[in-house]
Amino acid sequence: MxxxxxxxxxxxxxxxxxxxxxxxxxxxxxxxxxxxxxxxxxxxxxxxxxxxxxxxxxxxxxxxxxxxxxxxxxxxxxxxxxxxxxxxxxxxxxxxxxxxxxxxxxxxxxxxxxxxxxxxxxxxxxxGHPRTVPQERLVAALEFAPRARALPAPANVRGLRVIATDVNWTHGTGPEVRGPGEALLVALAGRPEALADLEGPGLDALAARLRR
Structure with a gap:
């Protein structure tokens, strides 16, 4: 290996x-x-x-x-x-x-x-040029983002359970936010443009953090 x-x-x-x-x-x-x-x-x-x-x-x-x-x-x-x-x-x-x-x-x-x-x-x-992020790269980035202090992701994800619907990745506990892994990564990085691709009872809390 x-x-x-x-x-x-x-x-x-x-x-x-x-x-x-x-x-x-x-x-x-x-x-x-x-x-x-x-x-x-x-x-x-x-x-x-x-x-x-x-x-x-x-x-x-x-x-x-x-x-x-x-x-x-x-x-x-x-x-x-x-x-x-x-x-x-x-x-x-x-x-x-x-x-x-x-x-x-x-x-x-x-x-x-x-x-x-x-x-x-x-x-x-x-x-307006979408792509499918290769799964191995996407999962690795999702794994790192919640503990990357240079990003807003650790604060944005706090108290939420985020669940990727297209790759095998979840993180945290609390109200759920679900959606494609790419949209979750972009949103956790502070880009509100990705919120439209997400759903779940924790979405309003995440949206409020991104729009502060």
Missing amino acids: RDIVVDLSELATEERRDLADFLDTLTEEEWEQPSLCPGWSVRDVVGHIPSYDALGWPAVLALFARSGFSLGRCNQVGVNQSRRLGTEELVARLRAHAVPRGITAMFGCAIALTDGVIHHQDIRRAL
């Missing part, structure tokens, strides 16, 4: 490469459209995904220190820097950093995989 670290690294790499292939099909107008990630265009999301992979640990620590240890401000620094690049350069950079390294490789590359799946959907949902 392969080690789970190797598995997640491979899954994260596959996700980034699939996204790069999809990006090759976009028009220049689509690149400038808003994504589901608040305040970021499609271009910005693509610029963000590999922005930490090119940094060694000393550079990451220096960035966090300069940003007052705010993850949001650190993320925005990378996005701002990526805005100097053309779309072809952004795709090439994503392909060059398809294999996670540095901070995104932590937790056995669960950070890179979960971030990659969520942001891929931020782009696809915003542009």
